[in-house]
Amino acid sequence: MRLYAIRLLQLLRRKQEGFWGLLFPIVMATLFFVSFGNGVDPEKMSAVPAALVSRGNQIFERLLQEMDGAVLNLNPMEEEEALEALAHGEVKGIFYSEEEPSLTVTSLGIQETVLETLLRSYLENQTMILQIGEQNPAGLIPAAAQISRYGDYLESADINGGSMETNLGYFYALISMACLFGAFLGMTCATEMRADQSPLALRRSVAPVHRLSLVLAEMAAAFTVQFGNVCLLLLYLRLLGLSFGGKWALLLPVCALGSMAGVAFGMFVGSAKMREGFKNTVLIGSSLLMSFFAGLMFVNMKDIVEHHAPLLNRINPAALIADAFYSISIYDNPERYRRNLFLLAAITSVFVLTGFWRLRRERYESL
Amino acid sequence: MIHIENLVKRYGELLALDHFNLDIQEGEIFGLLGPNGSGKTTAINCLLALLKFDKGTITVFGKQMQPDSYGLKRQIGVVPQNVAVFEQMTVYENIDYFCGLYVPEKGKRRELVQDAIQFTGLEDYKKMMPRKLSGGLLRRLNIACGIAHRPRLIIMDEPTVAVDPQSRNRILEGIVELNRNGSTIIYTSHYMEEVEQICSRIVIMDHGRSIAEGTPEELKQMIKTGETIVVEKAELTQEQQADIANLPHVFRVEYDRERTLTVKCTSAQHNVVRILNYLQGQGVTFGRVLSELPTLNDVFLELTGKELRD
């Protein structure tokens, strides 16, 4: 208990590892929130510049003029001028207001899609009005009123009636990475326990303290600090408005196991007989790779790995943590959640046991 | 108390300990003297069951030393060659931590820590962090952490490296006092003056072997040199140098470009008088004249053909 308490105090005093272990995920979470916090809403996109070559369809032109300033930034032009403007990127598309209006674009991006959607919407509405006018003229006015009352008749839902949030994958991958940050704490502990790694470890190795007590105290202290950091991150995410499906009781075991996995991984690497620079490289590189495959930079990555190499997702602690989060807050799939937890526990156990083995009291080949 | 027999340790092709033997009695300050790379630290680490060795036996307090020999370890204090303290803890906290690994009782430990701080003269630095301490103070802290629990056996591996003379003297005095208080001390160093000053028995090591063992006096008697006479600023010809070499009890003469004459004589009376009489008779002018008794460096030089600090 004393060893644990003192070690905890030492780790908390190590500002660099503790500070960055907490600050980095919080800064990243803030950046993600700023980037995606308002969701992807094309109505919030800025007006798309477009040219209008008038060919007589005044209804179409009036529709476009109504959109001018909001969705569109409309510029009436002659064809030649419009084509030049299009080639030079001054406008994203050219509307020709013929009887059957058309659109000319130069690429297939989001803004061009907006223009195409406008055109298609007009054509569809035109067709509907013409048909209704021909077959049921009395219904023209209500139909026209309905056209302007565009609503949402489709709701995104999970089967249990909760709501899904896109881009949560980035946050989950970030939490995974935050858990793996514990590896640096783990490495520090290992370096200060193996006599062939530092003079401090040598002194501790000749002391009459049971090795198991020492290693357990180290692991427990590192885990406490790391888990504390992750909990603070979760709290911060909660403040930003992420609900995680409201199942906090299920999140905590994931975070706990994840933090332990990070610490144990660090001890595993730290207890190897390698020079310190190389160990740092291994830690940084492997945590980066694991987070990459869990979707930190490219949110679909975990999905792609699941499709092509699912075994990788089963042994990548970062992917397991992210998937466990998915299982609770999006899929509400307790079986998947339990499986992820089990696999995470298994991997953590491997690291812990290997760490114990490497940190056992022994004689070394050289010091 | 400690018995090492036929200890062999290899690092690949390199033979670090070559059938090394050692016997240390309780109550001694035992010196392990040798140049860098002679195997001193390797021998100590084998003794502490930190290093694997290829052959031989080591017993401490009559028992085999193993990595999990907690009973034995409780009686040993270690002051490693490199400063081994926690950067994030104050001086007091460091000593308390390491003492706590040996002495779990809080009350008793508090007393021991206080004593250790006083003993090493760190009262004014109790609340400071190690990074704020000078080299000498760090070394004192390093020692305090190793001796606070009042062990029966203290192993000090070059504790005065990079330490100022004031701190060094203080450390050496402290070691003698620890011995007076009942601790057996193994002291390794390549500074012969320190070893000569405090150790009751010395083993000289080279290339993993013990090449000489005994008290400082016994060691000096092992060699031919009884006295070394140095005459500065003496103008001498070749013939005069040859004449001096032929004087009774003289067995080596050296003369350098600084016009310093160094004469090694066997132990006898009036060596200085004989040489000075000759120089006066020849009308040779000279500066200072120094006469030194043999040092451990002389012992090492004669036994190995090289200086301790080579």
Added chain:
Amino acid sequence: MRVFKGYLQIVFKNSGLLLMYLLITVSIVFISQKNIETNDTSAFSAARYRVAVLDREGGKIGNVLTEYIARNQILAAVADDKQAIWDELFYRNIQCVLIVPEDAAKKLAEGGAAVQIVSVPGSAGEYYLHAKINNLLQQIRVYTAGGFSMEEACEKALELSQKEASVTLLDVNGNAGRRPDYNDFFAYLPYGFLGGMIISMSFVVMEFKKKEIKRRITCSPVSARVQNSAAIACFLTVGVLVWGVCIAVQSAVYHGGAFRSENRFCYLLNSLACMTVAMSLAYLTGMAAGNAGALNGIANVISLGLCFLGGIFVPIEMLGSGVEKAARFLPTYWYSKINGLLGDYARLNSGMLQTVMQGLLIQFLFAAACFGVTTAVTKARQRE
């Protein structure tokens, strides 16, 4: 020269991490290209998704949706069982499930949410399918408002969905409107440069920042100006070397790559500017970070942060307008903007060229500012 060589020696010892970052960048490029090939979300593509329809209504809405999916997407089958649905979604056997409740027609008539859509979160087709289905339902409402029966309305809406808009794609970039494949490579390059350079080069600075080494060098007859110049020269040398390797790789992989483009010099300059920014940030980070853990944190914050906010991982159009305004201060924003221009237009007019020059200047100035700040801080610390 000796100081310069010393820096280089340490750099090569830490080249492993740099390689890893570059490998990850290349992986992102290839994977995202593959993803785009199979899941194109632009309105002009013929992307078809596997969609299942669970018709609990057994009526008109269910029929029209089934028919619509069969004609425009790929109709898949799935049991009406929670576990089965999740599994099919999870393993990507289906992209989306439409659930038509018993009272779908009634809800639609009332103007409420008539159909539920369950899709793979974060998948490419999620938004696209949502928009398409919602549009279909809206048309049914218009027809019913216009006096048609629900059955007729469904039939007519289905017919309408087959109507194509007349859209002409002018090829101004020589790649039929799509950005050339090597443009994607350049698009993600900042992440590799920023992350890789900061991590690997910062170690070098940290090495020279060690107390004893710093003291030793300070006592030497090499002036602080020469030392700083040697450090910056080393950084720029390594940067140019890595940049050169990346340019060679993209040229080899994409059969000439940017060299095929009329804007080749702009591509080269833009990527070089990005590398310079990366190096300057690496220099700054090395001075600030105390140990490997801190360095890892800083490197990730800078590389990921700049890439997300600068529109590298997420298109700038998808970020809020406030974010876009703030991002204009970031070099990665300008890099992304220039790369977009180069990908969309084969020939740049004077206005576009002005934007390119502006962006390049901002990037180089940013780098110069970082180098300057770090040098000033180093000098001040040396005097201490």
